[in-house]
Amino acid sequence: MTLRKRRVKLEDIARKLNISIATVSRALDKNPRVKLSTRDKVFKMAKAMGYMPNQIAKSLSSGKTNIIGVIIPRYDEPFFIEVCRGIDHYAREYDYKILISSSRNSFEFERENLISFEKGLVDGIILSPTHETETFVHIKNIINKGIPVVLFDNIREEVQGADHVSIEDDKASFSAVEFLIKKGKKRIAFIGGIKEKKVFQDRYKGYLKAMQEYNITIYEELILHCDSLDRECEDAEIQKFFNGLSIKPDAVFTCTDNYGLLTMKTLLKLGYKIPEEVSVIGFGDLGLGEVFVPSMTCVAQPSFEMGQKVAELLIDQFNEATDVNHRKKVIKLDTKLVLRDST
Amino acid sequence: MTLRKRRVKLEDIARKLNISIATVSRALDKNPRVKLSTRDKVFKMAKAMGYMPNQIAKSLSSGKTNIIGVIIPRYDEPFFIEVCRGIDHYAREYDYKILISSSRNSFEFERENLISFEKGLVDGIILSPTHETETFVHIKNIINKGIPVVLFDNIREEVQGADHVSIEDDKASFSAVEFLIKKGKKRIAFIGGIKEKKVFQDRYKGYLKAMQEYNITIYEELILHCDSLDRECEDAEIQKFFNGLSIKPDAVFTCTDNYGLLTMKTLLKLGYKIPEEVSVIGFGDLGLGEVFVPSMTCVAQPSFEMGQKVAELLIDQFNEATDVNHRKKVIKLDTKLVLRDST
């Protein structure tokens, strides 16, 4: 009751029963090569003694930990959490657990996390690169050691030997902006994120493409690339942006749900009527757009499904014959525009 | 490049250098008992060969994994994620990683997760019990095995040998309701969560206490205990509630941020003016209340800090002499009412 108890191990059961450790091990494994009566005895004794197998010893011996390492840029972004939920959902079916760590939007942290995973704690790695991640040697190193890797979301460069899952950001934003244009909008503002991040670059490209294709004037003044890495700063940045405009936008396409909500809030405060005077579109559709008044039209990104897919690919890699030249898979998931009251 | 590579191990380095494994091990440990020149040789060779220690082997040998197991009822609740972020933040300082798993609001899953952690994968466990959790024998079992445990948030019963961290839910809601009363509100509605959950029971108690203490009439019709376990259902449930009222509330105290937001949305749609005709208060304050228009007054719960505290207590337990009768600590964190436009 007071001192840390010594765990019951196979040996203890074996000794009590006067049989060998191997037999106990096999019995608990339900190996058919052990007599049923013996198996029963072993199970009863194990239960009586409160036996619990030692996962670490198992892992050392088997070379498998049944843990998937997940590295996301940040916790406080519902998208990543939703992906994790998808991963967890799929992984659990196959008896894998997930070890989540945040790179805190820092390349250095990402590298450290990766190295820590390289120490054999995980069977494979799922990673969403930060905006700072320009070189991919740290990832290639991991792959070269034979550790399965799947990348998702912000993929600047395809890495040989890893699978990739993302959406077609350019197309998704193109469609959304096209929708606004077809509604007759002329002064369409763009609120993007950190310029270094591939997903934001692509969403910007889609915006530009739609504007150009339909010959809509692009006003530099109506374009903002948010630099902020946390919510409060985003809020301030967006407020400042709209306060200083000389041109009144009649629509705003934004690159995250949060930007969309902050935009709506700011516009409402400035007296704009949504959607009568200005339309707003968000990106992600992680639940909040539905609650806001007016509810927000969003590009819906299949986050949970992305998590499931990513986990599926990783577990497929585990089961591949013997890593013989893993052919990388590049999966693009579909997005759709969910229409609500803000447009 | 094609086959899974065999990892470099101590033995490989030792052989190359014609020294013993023990010396290599000590050298890499920077053990002063090994000659500096040897240490240098070893480090160089280790680097050249791309040596990476095997964490599993280390753990088996040392009996420590440096992993903290975290069990939360669900992922899609910002409160829990924020707590995890706090845990991660603190734990990382002490070189611990966190293994998060969700009990999906199910006692059975909670038990399973706990058992899976009992297999020696984690050094200690942080747990937030589900609403279904009535018996605590599964937790006591873990504690009896000498595994450190810290509980947080929804603690129905104090468990001997575990630390506890929570807020004073009754006092927090009392203050919030008192604030509404002092504003002159007479028909104060209450939106709570699952009745089985201790935190909601306590928040309800605080509401009742304030109402009684100030002699305010309590209308049964204005009280709702949400049963839903996911967002869409909550939405429907709350809409239905407000649609059916014969008494018009002049204030609504809600037990989560989400209830608060859904309430505001529903009331706005029904044509209520906030805060002129009706005030709304949320509980949690996890960022969304600030964005909504009008912004929402909230009971602010220190989620990140709760995570840090919980991690601190667990790591303290790790370092305690030798589990000699761990005296459980019960910590109550402070809440405060953050005033915004909805009141």
Next chain:
DNA sequence: CTGTTAGCGCATTCAA
């Protein structure tokens, strides 16, 4: 059907 033995990779005690 069961037992013996040899690892898994590292830390550590005991000798030298």
Next chain:
DNA sequence: TTGAATGCGCTAACAG
């Protein structure tokens, strides 16, 4: 200052 040997708890190949 270094090496040899043992153990952490379990699996699996090989015998019997």
